[in-house]
Amino acid sequence: MRENRVTSKLPSKAERHRLFGSVDPTPGDKPTSKEYMSDLQNEQRNYLFDIEQVGIARVKHPITVEAGLAPASQVSIGTFKLTTSLNREAKGINMSRLTEHLEEYRQQGGTTDLAQLVRFAKGLTARMNQERAELELSFPWFYERRSPMLGKTGLNHAEGLIRISYEEGRESRVVVGLTVVVTTLCPCSKEISEYSAHNQRGVVTMEAHIDELDMEKDWKVMLLNAAESNASAPLHPILKRPDEKAVTEKAYENPRFVEDMVRLIAADLVELKAVRAFTVECRNEESIHLHDAIAKISYKKPRS
Numbered sequence: 001m002r003e004n005r006v007t008s009k010l011p012s013k014a015e016r017h018r019l020f021g022s023v024d025p026t027p028g029d030k031p032t033s034k035e036y037m038s039d040l041q042n043e044q045r046n047y048l049f050d051i052e053q054v055g056i057a058r059v060k061h062p063i064t065v066e067a068g069l070a071p072a073s074q075v076s077i078g079t080f081k082l083t084t085s086l087n088r089e090a091k092g093i094n095m096s097r098l099t100e101h102l103e104e105y106r107q108q109g110g111t112t113d114l115a116q117l118v119r120f121a122k123g124l125t126a127r128m129n130q131e132r133a134e135l136e137l138s139f140p141w142f143y144e145r146r147s148p149m150l151g152k153t154g155l156n157h158a159e160g161l162i163r164i165s166y167e168e169g170r171e172s173r174v175v176v177g178l179t180v181v182v183t184t185l186c187p188c189s190k191e192i193s194e195y196s197a198h199n200q201r202g203v204v205t206m207e208a209h210i211d212e213l214d215m216e217k218d219w220k221v222m223l224l225n226a227a228e229s230n231a232s233a234p235l236h237p238i239l240k241r242p243d244e245k246a247v248t249e250k251a252y253e254n255p256r257f258v259e260d261m262v263r264l265i266a267a268d269l270v271e272l273k274a275v276r277a278f279t280v281e282c283r284n285e286e287s288i289h290l291h292d293a294i295a296k297i298s299y300k301k302p303r304s
């Protein structure tokens with residue numbers, strides 16, 4: 001194969017672009033200033049159907065996360081979905097206003113504070129001149145975790161979720177969620193074996209409809225505790241041998257099926273005053289199968 005070398009003086013960059021197909025702008029007769037441009041989105045006709053949600057998704061954006069566990073504040077990467085309703089008389093939404101709204105929120109120090117995000121969703125209906133708006137935000141949340149015997153701190157992480165639905169004149173619907181990974185040890189395996197018991201990572205996903213924005217406790221810590229305190233054992237970033245012995249024995253002392261996990265966590269969520277309804281799912285990445293074991297409970301508290 002011949003040596004790959006530039007054999008002559010390189011053409012200028014403009015000549016290179018032409019060589020590769022760039023052409024000059026073609027003069028046209030369409031308006032270039034906004035006020036004279038056609039505005040298809042705002043054309044009013046009967047477009048047959050109302051649309052529940054139209055907007056933008058997978059919008060990556062820095063977000064400040066405040067927490068009841070150290071670190072008290074961190075900048076994380078949020079993934080946003082921002083949508084509004086659209087009546088059948090309108091052709092389209094003014095989509096650029098969604099990211100304009102998000103940019104303003106960033107400049108105001110955009111956090112994951114629930115009351116601020118409800119105000120964000122309310123502001124979206126006004127800016128978009130639509131009846132309903134929905135915000136969905138997922139983000140990794142890092143929290144300090146100390147090892148059980150030697151107190152070695154490191155960072156664990158869980159996946160946070162906030163979903164806010166706003167409609168003028170109605171109570172906002174605020175749903176928070178957390179996906180937490182824990183250790184689960186199989187009760188059947190422990191019961192039937194002379195020694196040992198198969199255990200694995202269990203992925204717990206909770207979503208809770210809450211009705212108190214100024215909650216006295218951080219909802220992330222509440223959900224984290226509901227998952228970890230009912231597991232065979234929590235996970236740690238750093239474990240020295242005394243720590244590893246402690247978590248190994250703790251898991252053996254607390255065997256949990258996926259069914260046990262969702263029932264025990266559901267009991268904790270029922271006891272949480274701020275929680276109005278919830279779903280909890282546990283998915284075990286079974287260490288003795290190529291498949292997972294799963295279980296899910298959905299629950300709605302009676303109206304008090």
Ligand SMILES: Nc1nc2c(ncn2[C@@H]2O[C@H](COP(=O)(O)OP(=O)(O)OP(=O)(O)O)[C@@H](O)[C@H]2O)c(=O)[nH]1
Binds near residue numbers: 091
């Ligand atoms: N509604 C709609 N807009 C789209 C779609 N695809 C692209 N766009 C957006 O259209 C936007 C421009 O429309 P508008 O946001 O109404 O822009 P504008 O009318 O100049 O802005 P305003 O003065 O705020 O109304 C661009 O940001 C595009 O992202 C689509 O499928 N539906």
